[in-house]
Amino acid sequence: MECVCFVHRLIYVRHETDTPDLATVARAREGDVEAFGELFRQTQVRIYNFVLSMVANPADAADLTQQVYVAAWKGLAGLRSDEAFWVWLHRIALNVVRDSRKKTTPEWVPLESEIGENEGGQAPVSLADEGYTPDAAVAAQDTQAWVRKAIATLPEAHRVVVTMHHLEGMEVNEIAEVLGVPPGTVLSRLARARETLRSRLNHLVQAGRAG
């Protein structure tokens, strides 16, 4: 099982920031649906997780991810050859999610303003509110579920950068380019998110020290 996870990580997660095969992109641009399918298979896990970090609901994330690829298919002709494919695709995803919010919730608060001026806002939800106890979690050794739960309680802007940096392996500059913010802002959000997660995952940290 560990071996499978390791291979999975090699394929999808760690530092997979290189552009997909240019020949495949070129074929897709000419209208080859199967070539686009190849691009889809190479990128879907990252884009789905990126969308999921913004909408939280897996069903909505699946629908929106599909919309992202429909928009990418239409916009493929406009992709400049010198443009980073991942940045381009993430920007489309960001726009699709924002557009969906405009349609459904007019009172939506923009991503950048959610946290507040000092970038140090805390989400109102805490893990203790969810009925979990540290002992139970440690006993179950379900670190993944705890970490996922803790990430879900972060403010959206923090959750997005954590997903892009840690799950997708994107560099700070790439994240900044996608979100349209300075790299310093991305680092600041990563730092605040790390501090928040450290306090929420304290029981796992303590268990790790004891182990």
Added chain:
Amino acid sequence: MKNCDSFQGKLGAYVVGGLDQAEREAVQRHLATCRHCAAEVQALEQVGRMLDEMEPAEPPPFMWSRLRQELLAQQASNVRPWWKAFWAWPRPLYLGLATALVVLALVFFLPTESEPVVAEGTSPAPYVARHHLAAWNDPLHDKVLAGLWLAEGP
């Protein structure tokens, strides 16, 4: 401990590499003397490792089949009519096409001889008949024919 207060707000930025050189060195000097903050940095780094080890969520398996159907349907509805395909040609092709049309027009429609419409002492009708094709686009052509008809008499 009072000294720690000024550093604790920077430890998150320290572990993610968000401090400048001077701040980073100051934090490092403090960590060398403060076990509490050093332990905090270790905890933050441990959380970073937990995040790095996170498995991404798997998207639903049917996504591509749905998407493929939608793209094929779009492609079928987006078949362009011939005139739109014509407008999609590269610009130099339009220039070439226009030039070719002008040359063709010159070859076919310009009179090749400069002889008068009616030569002296000849009957005008055969001449006009001979040149009928060459003169069809002459705006005066029908008037010339009417004049000849009147001159020859009904």
